[in-house]
Amino acid sequence: MKQVHAARHAPEAHLVKGFLESNGIAAVVRGEYLTSGWGELPVDVCSVWIEDDRQYDRAQALLLAFLRGDFAREFRGQGWRCPKCGEQLEGQFTQCWKCGTRRPA
Ligand SMILES: [Zn+2]
CATH class of the missing domain: 2.20.28 (Rubrerythrin, domain 2)
Structure with missing residues (x-):
């Protein structure tokens, strides 16, 4: 297990997870129960992890492109x-x- 992304909130983490899985990389979201419904908790508790460490480099490369493009458009564009x-x-x-x-x- 390796962490590939620290999300600001649960929906972001799930978006990243879904993106990775659509590219054939098994991912999990950790810490979502700590953030849901409270809003005042630390921002770094929600993170995305991949199950297979060997896919780490590929996941990072995919995420980089994803966060620069579609993701950015959806969240702040x-x-x-x-x-x-x-x-x-x-x-x-x-x-x-x-x-x-x-x-x-
Ligand atoms: Zn015009």
Whole structure:
């Protein structure tokens, strides 16, 4: 067993666990009962562990890409609307793909 990710809360831990399992890596969430429903407890009690240590490097590489992309979009990437043409854009775009207008600050 090796820890691959320290989550801020249980939903994040489960998201990571699901992602790893969808890539064929068996994972478990530890400490979720300590955080559920209380909110004021230490943030590092919820973590994701993989069962097979030999998959550690692969899990780390997958997670790195995951946390940079889809995951980040889901957790902090607010979508925005282009002020010029009204196109609805996803949070990772800094520019409207339709008319080229830059994202307002
Ligand atoms: Zn636009």
